Amino acid sequence: MTGAEFHGVDIDLLADYVGGALDGTPEAARVASLIAAEPGWREAYELLAPEMAMVGALLAELPAEPMPDDVVARLEAALAVEPALRVTGVPVEAVPESVDAGHSAAPAVPPKVVDLGERRRKRGNRRWIHFAAPIGVAAGAAAFVGYGLLAQPQFATEQADSRAAGDSGAGEAMVAAAPQTTLTSGINYTLGTLGRASKSATELPLDAYGNSEPPRVMTSNTELNRLTDHNALLDCLNAIAAENGGGALTVRSVDYARFDGDPALVVRFTASNGEWAWASGPGCGLPGGGADTRGAVPVR
Known part of the structure; x- marks a missing residue:
């Protein structure tokens, strides 16, 4: 389902309403009034609501997906190293003995600089991959609605x-x-x-x-x-x-x-x-x- 199929309907906002994300907010009342008054909003709601309910039921039946052991080991190692880096900073090599007299010694560049921001971003990407699979299933099911392939919810298994x-x-x-x-x-x-x-x-x-x-x-x-x-x-x-x-x-x-x-x-x-x-x-x-x-x- 896309906004192009329902002119004037904010599909993202409607999906938030159907999923309960707007409960208790003024936006929930506004969307409810649009569904009651606007045929386009009502038609989109009648298509989207049962399909999201079906996807929710399917996702609830999925077993928990364990994180691979090697990923767990790398994350634990990274989390163990990061606090030490915050406390001690990056180690600096010893000052060479051949520093000219009368000149202050500048610290040498360490052989490897650990970019903590990059490390956190990579860790966040791994989390996103772990959680993105069920979200992708939901998005795929909602897309089928736009092609008319899910005329009525089929929950039977x-x-x-x-x-x-x-x-x-x-x-x-x-x-x-x-x-x-x-x-x-x-x-x-x-x-x-x-x-x-x-x-x-x-x-x-x-x-x-x-x-x-x-x-x-x-x-x-x-x-x-x-x-x-x-x-x-x-x-x-x-x-x-x-x-x-x-x-x-x-x-x-x-x-x-x-x-x-x-x-x-x-x-x-x-x-x-x-x-x-x-x-x-x-x-x-x-x-x-x-x-x-x-x-x-x-x-x-």
């Missing part, structure tokens, strides 16, 4: 699938409590409106233009019937928890609705990694189906 294939008892272990609210609105959510999923029966999500969308009555012959069963619902919530990677869920609401025109269970929950609105298809919780994720966005 084989590991999450295998965890989601467990029994209902495993599902209960990943859900802190039963859903606080159960809805059957039939509303057709999109990636842009998913973050405004209703939290109670008295709320209706807004469409992309800020208008309330009227609920539709769900028919009895729906693909989501399986997920009305208590155990099947827990298996689905367990699969979502495994894919989200934020630990146990506190489920605020589940809505038997639609996403981009297809039947979907829309779940709003909180976990250790924040509050989320998550749309899963009818295959959610089935063996090998994982969470059947259709869309997921963090709720700010």
